[in-house]
Amino acid sequence: QSALTQPASVSGSPGQSITISCTGTSSDVGGYNYVSWYQQHPGKAPKLMIYDVSNRPSGVSNRFSGSKSGNTASLTISGLQAEDEADYYCSSYTTSSTLVFGGGTKLTVL
Amino acid sequence: QVQLVESGGGVVQPGGSLRLSCAASGFTFSSYGMHWVRQAPGKGLEWVAFIRSDGSNKYYADSVKGRFTISRDNSKNTLYLQMNSLRAEDTAVYYCAKDVRWDLPHYFDYWGQGTLVTVSS
Numbered sequence: 431q432s433a434l435t436q437p438a439s440v441s442g443s444p445g446q447s448i449t450i451s452c453t454g455t456s457s458d459v460g461g462y463n464y465v466s467w468y469q470q471h472p473g474k475a476p477k478l479m480i481y482d483v484s485n486r487p488s489g490v491s492n493r494f495s496g497s498k499s500g501n502t503a504s505l506t507i508s509g510l511q512a513e514d515e516a517d518y519y520c521s522s523y524t525t526s527s528t529l530v531f532g533g534g535t536k537l538t539v540l
Numbered sequence: 541q542v543q544l545v546e547s548g549g550g551v552v553q554p555g556g557s558l559r560l561s562c563a564a565s566g567f568t569f570s571s572y573g574m575h576w577v578r579q580a581p582g583k584g585l586e587w588v589a590f591i592r593s594d595g596s597n598k599y600y601a602d603s604v605k606g607r608f609t610i611s612r613d614n615s616k617n618t619l620y621l622q623m624n625s626l627r628a629e630d631t632a633v634y635y636c637a638k639d640v641r642w643d644l645p646h647y648f649d650y651w652g653q654g655t656l657v658t659v660s661s
Contacts, residue, residue: 433584466647468585475635475651476585487649519585521647527599529575529645534584 434459434520434532441538447508450535452520453501458530460501464523467496467505470534471516479518480505507537515539542566542650544636549655556626556659562619562636562652570594570614573639575648576621578632578657588634589621593642604630626659633657 435453442448452459452467459465465483468476478487480496483503493508503522507514520532548560560576576588589610590599598610609622619636633656637648 464646468648470585475653476648477651478647478649481640481647481649517584521585521587523645527644528601529587529590529647531585531587 432530434522434530436518436520436532436535438533439536439538441540442510443540444510444512446510447506448510448537449507450505450518450520450537452503452505452522452532454503454522454530455501457526458522458524459498459503461525462523463498465496465498465503466521467494468519468521469514469516470519476519510539512539542638544638544650544652546634546636546652546655549634549657551658551660552626553661554627554659557622557624558626558657560621560623560634560636560655560657562621564617564619564636564638567638567650569612569617571642573642573645574610574612574619575637575639575645576608576610576619577635577637577648577651578630579635579654580629580632583632586632587645590639590645591619592644597643599645623657626657628659631657631659 467480470476484496591610607625633654635654638650
């Protein structure tokens with residue numbers, strides 16, 4: 431159950447787009463379309479942003495989008511806003527019928 | 541609206557035990573699988589365990605297997621985590637989270653606010 435690999439940090443200016451990658455293996459990310467993404471502000475519980483690779487829950491801005499190619503999933507945030515500054519985590523279902531998270535990425539809006 | 545409220549956290553000595561509870565409301569608790577997820581201070585999220593809606597199947601992270609037990613009481617709309625043989629590395633905020641499925645771990649659509657467990661002598 432090794433954690434998925436995410437960049438430790440990314441940054442962008444307001445209005446720009448950024449992409450956060452999430453790399454796993456064929457036993458998790460590559461094997462299923464069950465990747466989800468969560469946003470976490472300091473001291474708060476995580477919030478679901480994307481599920482099943484590219485689906486947005488009701489109420490989540492369409493500035494957030496997800497995709498997957500092979501063993502790597504990606505979260506793209508377009509039109510960056512100050513309130514997007516947070517930690518982001520990917521998660522995937524695995525062949526062991528468990529879930530695994532990425533190490534998390536700190537997004538800084540410059 | 542969906543509410544998940546954890547309780548039972550606190551300070552415990554290494555080797556000790558603690559039981560966490562999560563009171564659920566605002567949805568049909570007995571229809572959904574439930575999770576425990578933890579976050580060590582300043583660290584990332586770690587999935588801990590999942591239990592099927594009827595309690596018949598349970599899945600655990602390798603790091604807690606054999607020490608932690610997830611359970612539920614659908615008559616009380618409550619999820620539990622029994623933690624035994626606690627170690628310093630189990631120190632974390634523990635979140636309960638609702639799954640969208642009843643049978644296998646998928647993703648979390650609602651989270652509680654968490655309860656802090658500190659393992660220290």
